[in-house]
Amino acid sequence: MNPDNYLYLSAILFTLGALGVLIRRNAIVVFMCIELMLNAANLAFVTFSRMHGALDGQIIAFFTMVVAAAEVVVGLAIIISVFRTRRSASVDDANLLKY
Amino acid sequence: MTPSYAPVAATGTFALTAWVILLPLAGAAILLIGGRRTNRWGHLLGCTAAIGSFVLGAVLFFALLAKPGAQRSYDQHVYTWIPVPGFTADVGFHLDQLSIVFVLLITGVGSLIHIYSVAYMEHDENRRKFFCYLNLFLAAMLVLVLADNYLLLYAGWEGVGLASYLLIGFWQHKPSAAVAAKKAFIVNRVGDVGLSIAVMLMYTTFGSFAFGPVLNGASSAKVGTMTAIGLLLLLGACGKSAQFPLQSWLLDAMEGPTPVSALIHAATMVTAGVYLIVRSNAIFDVSPNARLVVTVIGAITLMFGAIIGCAKDDIKKALAGSTMSQIGYMILAAGLGPIGYVFAIMHLITHGFFKAGLFLGAGSVMHGMNDDVNMRHYGALRRFMPWTFATFGLGYLAIIGVPPFSGYWSKDKIIEAAFAQGGTSGWILGCTALLGALITAFYMTRVVLMTFFGQKRWVPDAEGHEPHPHESPWIMVIPMVVLAVGSVAAGFLFSYHNAFVNWLSPVTGISEGHSPINTAVLQVITLVLVALGIGYAYLGYGLQQAPSTPPLGSFATRAARQDLYGDAFNELVFMRGGQYLTRVLVYFDMKGVDGVVNGVSAGLGGSSGRLRKLQSGFVRSYALSMFGGATLLIVALLLVRG
């Protein structure tokens, strides 16, 4: 089978992650869908690194993981502090910045 | 002989030309800026400026007289007014036979009226302001007749309009005076539009405003353009000279003090239109159509003024109607072309004498009758005001054209020239002029009979004072006497050895026409008609007393009392039409223009109100729009870059 299929799989996973971000209301689930999108991108990177025979793709995937970890830390801290004040974990409840 | 326009530079005595204008101008400035401080001697300064200007005018006249006929044309350049390359206009004065005649008339009659006003306006606290305005008028009118280019003439034109406004509305506390002043100015403005467009046309056709290029180039320009310029000049003249269709302001202008009516609305300002046409004779000579229109307007106004004058009980308004009619004669003569220009001016001068004299006499009568103007309240005044009666009577004889008084000489020549025009128009114009003479005799006799003859019909005024008619002070009588002398002698002197014709013809040109009716027969017919008019008036007003309340009268009388419905027509067509047009435009402005503008703002407001709902506050909506946008961007990129 053509290793290109990994790319298609990555595209599908990314799409599903985007769908989750747009559909779900719980902040944690949205965050997890974002993680899914990041992982799908990582898969694509690794596939490309295999395609080109260079390890640069893996390095980038590595850095993506680092940044994703940092982002998860901060993002969850934000969710917790929002939850403490508002007692709600729904992203729709943080809607005061409106007309 | 054909006219020519070839002035030389003014030197020596002729350099005094500018001073003729500067004296009254300085007088007006001093009296205006000095204000109340000059109240004690303001009138004297005004008289001095006017008399000084007349003396200078006389000096210039004699200097011109000393020169041979072909060398009586001088240009004095004062300064460059608009030094724009390609559009120069200068302030310069042109002295020739035509302008000096006007200068003498303006300053002479003006000085007499200044002297008269010293006593007439004695009890008015604003007498100094009156003299200031009178001097201003003199200066402006002198600029008008002495200008050497049409732009400066227009400036003088506007100046006399301003002075007329200020003087008609002199008693500004009277609403009727203020309204009359406005009406005069506005109707004049309509005419001024014609003059200004004519000046603009002259510039585009000849490239200059000066008389030289315009008048000398008229014969080689397109006839259509010359017709247009001529008609527009006629429009200007109609406004200033109260000719049909812009005649409505003249009778209302009698709200001003009587010296104003005498000076401006009898002798000088209203003759500015005639001056304009005669000065522009080169243009009219080229275009027979314009001349035809001029004669028609003159004839119509002639009859118009005469009919109105027949039914007016206000002595000043009757005389104003007479002025309108006599200027109609002048315009008629001016429209006849070279056969009539000289006689138009001659009638203008003689008319200046006797009409000013008649107005001053009317002022004197009013002075003695507690400022009552209604002739039905006069009667038998000849015993109480002999000098006034004498001068008024001489003026009356002059205006109706009884020989050997001056009106006879000038008016008959106009009638002759009208017949000499030839063809159908000649017959029509001539018969109109004859009919006008008949009616003139009628209404003037009516005025004289109602005022000076018959029995006393005096009524006490509003406060119950009985009128005590008395002769006016000598300072008022002397100008009337001088003018009466002019009324008597001027016409004869002008016609003696064709003096006036010879004097003026180098400027206007003269040609002899062939009248189908023998001159002597014509004169006899005229005199018969005059006698008929006098007789008819005697039947109506000499044999029986005029009732103190105006009787209903025939349709013609009622129409004449309403100024032949001139005001009604103006109101209906222009005022109501204008108001309707304004309402329509306002409607369009509010609904259309404002609608568009407000529509834009409302649209913006509405769309922004709807658009701001996009800011729902929901993160997911924002995420969706970001995602959708990113998708579209990627698709677009792919499409573009393949």
Next chain:
Amino acid sequence: MGNTGHGETFLFWVGSIISILGALGLIFSKKIVHAALCLCTVMLCLAFFYMAQGAVFLGVVQIVVYTGAVMMLFLFVLMLIGIESQDSLVETIRGQRWLAVPFVLAFGFVLIGVYAHANLPEFVGTDAANAKGGGNVQSLALLLFSRYFWAFEVSSAVLITSATGAMVLTHRERTVPRKSQRESSIERFERWGKGEKVSLTGLPNPGVYAQHNAVDTPALLPDGSPSEASVNATLRGRDTVRGFRPLPLPGARRNGAAVASRGDAGNEEVSQ
């Protein structure tokens, strides 16, 4: 056109189906813990893919860091806040679902279309690259600390910043000094004296006098009745409090039966 071996093909197909199912589960599951576990599944599958493609180090890091640390973070936070909030799948924003699905599908098609359309070069494989440094880890290290050194330093800054940021964000400043044990005891007695219903001894921990060490089993009070207060309010609200065995008094006979061993008595009582 490099073909993969049979093993990898099999791995790919199975793993891709599992990961897609896991992704679908992540998006559509009602309970959040299930969603988290689905994500873990996906990540594990991806780790296998990485290892299959020769990125061995990355695969291990995926399991250790991503699945192990990051998902644990998620679950901790879920414990703190997520259990209560049940996410209903009813859409509250008008039109969101109708717009989102087409857009997302379009995006997916575009992406797949790009991949299909693109002129991708032949697969080279990472063996040579791995061998260059003598192994995947060493080659990565060679690359990381030479060409990508600057990014490495910057990512360290990112990590430090994020840790500090998390501490700052969740810090709760004490506005009043913390009460010591003596002080809170004094306060309890004062309140009890005023008539407030306050337990003088403090609330019991779960498991005190309890038969079970479970959170959802209530503890027993000295008189044998269950203490409602010993169960977490959440579980009480959810009504998942387990039943209990009432504690027999020492020496008491129940229903005439002699006190048997603990186990027998327990079985009997449970059946009540």
